[in-house]
Amino acid sequence: xxxxxxxxxxxxxxxxxxxxxxxxxxxxxxxxWLIKGGQAADAASIIDLLSLACAKDTVITLKVxxxxxxxxxxxxxxxxxxxxxx
Amino acid sequence: xxxxxxxxxxxxxxxxxxxICIGKAYLxxxxxxxxxxxxxxxxGRLNDEIKRFKAAVKKATDEVRxxxxxxPEDLREHALILETHLVLLKDKMLYNxxxxxxxxxxxxxxxALRTVVGNVKAMFAKMxxxxxxARVADIEHVSDxxxxxxxxxxxxxxxxxxxxxxxxxxxxxxxxxSQIQLERIMGFVTDRGGKASHTGIIAQALEIxxxxxxxxxxxxxxxxxxxxxxxxxxxxxxxxxxxxxLRYEERRIGYERFRAAxxxxxxxxxxxxxxxxxxxxxxxxxxxxxxxxxxxxxxxIGLYRTEFQYLSRSDFPTEFELYDKYRDVVEVMAPxxxxxxxxxxxxxxxxxxxxxxxxxxxxxxxxxxxxxxxxKPQVFKTQLRAILRASAHGNVRVMFPMIASLAEVVExxxxxxxxxxxxxxxGVPFNxxxxxxxxxxxxxxxxxxxILAREVDFFSIGTNDLIQYTLAIDRGNREVAxxxxxxxxxxxxxxxxxxxxxxxxxxxxxxxxEMAGDPMNMPILLGLGLEELSVNPRSMPVxxxxxxxxSREEACGFFxxxxxxxxxxxxxxxxxxxxxxxxxxKFQVPVDGIDW
Numbered sequence: 001x002x003x004x005x006x007x008x009x010x011x012x013x014x015x016x017x018x019x020x021x022x023x024x025x026x027x028x029x030x031x032x033w034l035i036k037g038g039q040a041a042d043a044a045s046i047i048d049l050l051s052l053a054c055a056k057d058t059v060i061t062l063k064v065x066x067x068x069x070x071x072x073x074x075x076x077x078x079x080x081x082x083x084x085x086x
Numbered sequence: 087x088x089x090x091x092x093x094x095x096x097x098x099x100x101x102x103x104x105x106i107c108i109g110k111a112y113l114x115x116x117x118x119x120x121x122x123x124x125x126x127x128x129x130g131r132l133n134d135e136i137k138r139f140k141a142a143v144k145k146a147t148d149e150v151r152x153x154x155x156x157x158p159e160d161l162r163e164h165a166l167i168l169e170t171h172l173v174l175l176k177d178k179m180l181y182n183x184x185x186x187x188x189x190x191x192x193x194x195x196x197x198a199l200r201t202v203v204g205n206v207k208a209m210f211a212k213m214x215x216x217x218x219x220a221r222v223a224d225i226e227h228v229s230d231x232x233x234x235x236x237x238x239x240x241x242x243x244x245x246x247x248x249x250x251x252x253x254x255x256x257x258x259x260x261x262x263x264s265q266i267q268l269e270r271i272m273g274f275v276t277d278r279g280g281k282a283s284h285t286g287i288i289a290q291a292l293e294i295x296x297x298x299x300x301x302x303x304x305x306x307x308x309x310x311x312x313x314x315x316x317x318x319x320x321x322x323x324x325x326x327x328x329x330x331x332l333r334y335e336e337r338r339i340g341y342e343r344f345r346a347a348x349x350x351x352x353x354x355x356x357x358x359x360x361x362x363x364x365x366x367x368x369x370x371x372x373x374x375x376x377x378x379x380x381x382x383x384x385x386x387i388g389l390y391r392t393e394f395q396y397l398s399r400s401d402f403p404t405e406f407e408l409y410d411k412y413r414d415v416v417e418v419m420a421p422x423x424x425x426x427x428x429x430x431x432x433x434x435x436x437x438x439x440x441x442x443x444x445x446x447x448x449x450x451x452x453x454x455x456x457x458x459x460x461x462k463p464q465v466f467k468t469q470l471r472a473i474l475r476a477s478a479h480g481n482v483r484v485m486f487p488m489i490a491s492l493a494e495v496v497e498x499x500x501x502x503x504x505x506x507x508x509x510x511x512x513g514v515p516f517n518x519x520x521x522x523x524x525x526x527x528x529x530x531x532x533x534x535x536x537i538l539a540r541e542v543d544f545f546s547i548g549t550n551d552l553i554q555y556t557l558a559i560d561r562g563n564r565e566v567a568x569x570x571x572x573x574x575x576x577x578x579x580x581x582x583x584x585x586x587x588x589x590x591x592x593x594x595x596x597x598x599x600e601m602a603g604d605p606m607n608m609p610i611l612l613g614l615g616l617e618e619l620s621v622n623p624r625s626m627p628v629x630x631x632x633x634x635x636x637s638r639e640e641a642c643g644f645f646x647x648x649x650x651x652x653x654x655x656x657x658x659x660x661x662x663x664x665x666x667x668x669x670x671x672k673f674q675v676p677v678d679g680i681d682w
Contacts, residue, residue: 012215012217014218014221015221016166016167016169016170019169019170019173019174022173022177023173042178042179045177045178046170046173046177046179047174047177047178047179047180047206047225048179050210050218050221051209051210051213053213053215053218055215
């Protein structure tokens with residue numbers, strides 16, 4: 001189960017925004033992944049997320065391994081689409 | 087850069103603080119925590135090792151959380167980065183991987199953590215984005231917190247070095263320098279940094295020889311190597327041969343004898359042969375330095391830098407902590423004046439707990455000193471209250487740094503008045519007549535000096551920044567550092583302008599930059615009609631001695647002549663021709679042979 005998203009906030013995916021994603025992904029039953037150009041990062045790890053180096057306007061794919069994590073997928077997607085409330 | 091003679095290696099760096107020392111090298115790695123122990127954990131003990139790691143993370147988490155809880159509401163933006171640190175502490179890539187490595191490779195927790203952090207750092211180092219690259223600092227910080235809890239009481243941090251050593255480091259941050267027990271350090275050697283870097287200034291103030299900017303010292307020097315640091319020449323010798331050792335031992339004794347001879351008369355006032363008395367005061371950074379100001383016959387503190395208490399900690403100091411330290415200095419010096427400069431944070435001295443802010447591309451022109459304080463009135467007022475309270479115990483003056491326009495002075499004074507009114511109301515004693523002044527270190531302040539003079543009691547010329555900003559030269563940049571010159575005609579004309587404004591308006595004129603610490607500049611400074619000089623305590627004896635051999639009247643004539651000269655090289659030559667004789671005769675050494 002996956003969704004394609006655009007990073008809209010000015011600073012891109014930085015430490016604080018990554019921390020917000022990781023906080024949500026930690027509650028997932030199975031893996032949550034952020035994929036950029038074939039490179040996948042574990043969404044529960046800030047460090048892994050930062051290693052993707054997503055600047056503003058990057059297109060990324062958000063993917064959950066288990067359908068039961070649909071609510072988490074939705075919440076992370078909303079967070080990214082709203083530019084992390086910045 | 088280096089050439090070998092047998093086993094001996096000679097490296098040339100920047101002479102940051104004069105003097106010679108010979109001793110054992112002590113290497114500090116970047117984090118200030120010493121090289122961690124490495125051992126394999128027996129299979130049966132692996133669970134305990136993992137528990138030990140988890141406990142260290144738990145403790146670090148509690149520490150960070152405690153700091154967040156202590157952070158006042160209006161400083162919450164600093165706390166945000168701490169929230170990130172909290173999450174990072176438990177990050178899979180750090181936490182789970184370390185546990186993984188302990189289990190699979192049987193590494194001890196410290197070693198496992200180091201391995202993981204090393205990998206993460208390598209990954210971030212490859213990134214092009216400077217913001218992301220800089221996140222390595224957060225990861226390092228977090229792993230350092232864990233590491234400190236892991237190593238616990240057995241850690242060999244620089245704070246705990248217990249033998250006399252020469253410190254060799256890639257670079258020393260202000261917070262690291264502040265941890266060092268300085269009496270244990272014979273000398274400093276670093277790969278980075280220059281004369282005006284933090285390490286350089288500390289080394290000069292404490293009269294410890296230092297050679298900085300060596301590029302490769304940490305790669306060449308090994309722990310416990312015998313090394314010679316020649317701070318006067320900017321030379322480092324690793325594994326010296328016996329002949330070299332003997333030669334330097336002689337030079338070391340000679341240098342110390344010269345210092346002793348100069349210091350003998352330093353309690354005498356700095357009075358010229360024609361009876362003009364110039365006050366010579368001391369610049370200090372640590373309260374401990376007051377002793378050397380008094381020993382060297384200082385007539386007060388002309389510059390008390392207050393950044394130190396804001397470094398090497400994760401929160402802002404409280405009013406009481408600041409007051410307590412200021413009072414120490416003020417009481418010891420009373421009735422002599424202590425000029426407290428308000429917080430002058432800049433790129434080189436950035437506070438660790440504000441590291442969440444995006445790095446400035448040009449910190450020297452960025453949010454620093456008075457600009458920072460006016461933007462953070464709460465932080466500023468805490469310091470102003472502490473200064474005012476200390477003023478009840480002696481002779482305190484308050485000085486604002488980096489003033490570039492009138493509005494800044496007015497606003498700073500308004501906040502000071504606000505603090506005074508609040509203390510008055512609370513019935514806390516302070517000096518209502520406290521003298522207020524500004525640093526003159528931005529060219530615009532020189533140009534509008536007549537306007538600024540109406541608002542303050544004194545000007546103190548901070549030559550280091552004034553020269554740097556006027557000539558557009560970064561002294562830390564080896565490519566252009568040689569262009570930095572206090573004798574540039576533009577600088578001398580600025581000084582002349584300030585002196586005219588001071589005479590006309592009655593504002594007192596002081597100087598506290600490095601220019602004031604070079605005896606060869608004394609004819610110029612006397613000609614300018616300054617009332618006070620404030621210099622590094624170690625420069626006091628030579629400066630006073632030089633002043634005592636000059637005539638004020640002659641110096642004024644000389645200064646008028648100098649103003650007509652068009653280049654720094656020519657001015658420098660003229661000073662040497664006219665006054666070099668006094669110096670070499672007085673100190674019985676050729677002028678070029680001494681690095682002051």
